[in-house]
Amino acid sequence: MKRVYKIGMLFLIFISFFFIGIGCTTNEERRIKEEKNQVLEKKPVIPKQLQGDRSVVVYVVDEGVKREIDIEEYVAGVLGGEINNDWPDEAIKAQAILARTFVMEFLTDKTSKYQNADVSTDIEEAQAWAPKDVNNKVRKAVQETEGMVVAYDGHYIKAWFHSHAGGKTATAKEGLAFKDLEPPYIQSVESPDSQEAPPEDANWTAEFTKKEIINAANKVGSQIDSCNDISIGKKGPSGRAVTLFIDGTEVSAPNFRVALGSTKMKSTLLTDFQVLGDKLIMKGKGYGHGVGMSQWGAYAMAKEGKTAEEIIKYYFKNVDIMKLW
Known part of the structure; x- marks a missing residue:
C-alpha cells in the first residue's frame, strides 16, 4: 500500500509541475504577445500616398517638373543632397533613417506648396535632393535601412539634423524658434563633433x-x-x-x-x-540650427563603431526605430 501511495503522490506532483509549466509558458507567451501588440500600436500609420505602390509625386525645382518616384529612390536622392557619400556606412544609414522619417512626417502632416505634388526638392519646404551624387555606399545604406523610421509615442518624429553642433545640440525653441510645445525627444546633449570637420x-x-x-x-x-x-x-x-x-x-x-x-x-x-x-x-x-542629429557627431560616432540606431537614439531620446515595410 505504501508503494502505491508513493507512486500516486509522485504522479500527482509530476502532474502539478506539468500544469504549472504549461501555465508559465502560457503566461510568458501572453506577455510576449502583449509586448508585440504594444509595439504594433506604437507604429505610425503609413501615409495614404504610399499605401498603393509606395511612390510619391516629387516636384523637382531645378527642372520645374513633377516626377513619380519610389519612396526609397527619393530617400537615396536626399542622401545625395544632404550628406557626403564617402562617409562611414553607419553615419549614412542614420541619415537615411532620418531622411525617410522626415518625408513620412511631411506626407502625414503637411501639404506641398507645389500644386499636385506630394513633396518637393525645395530646401525651404523639405530636403535637398541630388540624385547625381548617389553612389554604391548610398544605395547600400538605403537598402539596409529599407522602410525604417523613427517614432515617438506612435507618431513620426520631427527628424531634424544639422551639420556641426559646436559641441552641444540645441532644443527646438532655442535653435529653431519652434512655436509649438518642445518635443520631448529633443534634448540638449553633448555632441562629439569630429575633429575632421572643416x-x-x-x-x-x-x-x-x-x-x-x-x-x-x-x-x-x-x-x-x-x-x-x-x-x-x-x-x-x-x-x-x-x-x-x-x-x-x-x-x-x-x-x-x-x-x-x-x-x-x-x-x-x-x-x-x-x-x-x-x-x-x-x-x-558650429554650423546649422543645432537641433537633432549633428552630422559631424554622427560621423565621429560611426568611426568609433556605433551603429545607426545607437547614433539616432543618442540624439533623439526615448524614440522607437521600426520597420514599416
Whole structure:
C-alpha cells in the first residue's frame, strides 16, 4: 500500500509541475504577445500616398517638373543632397533613417506648396535632393535601412539634423524658434563633433555691413534704423542665443540668422561681436540650427563603431526605430 501511495503522490506532483509549466509558458507567451501588440500600436500609420505602390509625386525645382518616384529612390536622392557619400556606412544609414522619417512626417502632416505634388526638392519646404551624387555606399545604406523610421509615442518624429553642433545640440525653441510645445525627444546633449570637420564650421568668423544687419532685423519684424551696438539677450540650454539686442531692440536670433544668411551666420552659438566702422564682425561655433542629429557627431560616432540606431537614439531620446515595410 505504501508503494502505491508513493507512486500516486509522485504522479500527482509530476502532474502539478506539468500544469504549472504549461501555465508559465502560457503566461510568458501572453506577455510576449502583449509586448508585440504594444509595439504594433506604437507604429505610425503609413501615409495614404504610399499605401498603393509606395511612390510619391516629387516636384523637382531645378527642372520645374513633377516626377513619380519610389519612396526609397527619393530617400537615396536626399542622401545625395544632404550628406557626403564617402562617409562611414553607419553615419549614412542614420541619415537615411532620418531622411525617410522626415518625408513620412511631411506626407502625414503637411501639404506641398507645389500644386499636385506630394513633396518637393525645395530646401525651404523639405530636403535637398541630388540624385547625381548617389553612389554604391548610398544605395547600400538605403537598402539596409529599407522602410525604417523613427517614432515617438506612435507618431513620426520631427527628424531634424544639422551639420556641426559646436559641441552641444540645441532644443527646438532655442535653435529653431519652434512655436509649438518642445518635443520631448529633443534634448540638449553633448555632441562629439569630429575633429575632421572643416575648421571654418567648428569656429567661424563672418563680416556684415550695418545695412545688412538692419535689413535682416526689419525682415523678421524688429524695426530698427541703426546698428551701433549688438549683444546677446536670452540664451538657451546649449548656450545659443535665443534673442539678440540691436541698439536696444530685441530680435529673434534663429529667425535673424535665416534672414541674414544661414551660410554666413552659421549658427546662433555666438562667441563675439565687434562693431568696426560700418562693419560688424561676428564669431561663433558650429554650423546649422543645432537641433537633432549633428552630422559631424554622427560621423565621429560611426568611426568609433556605433551603429545607426545607437547614433539616432543618442540624439533623439526615448524614440522607437521600426520597420514599416
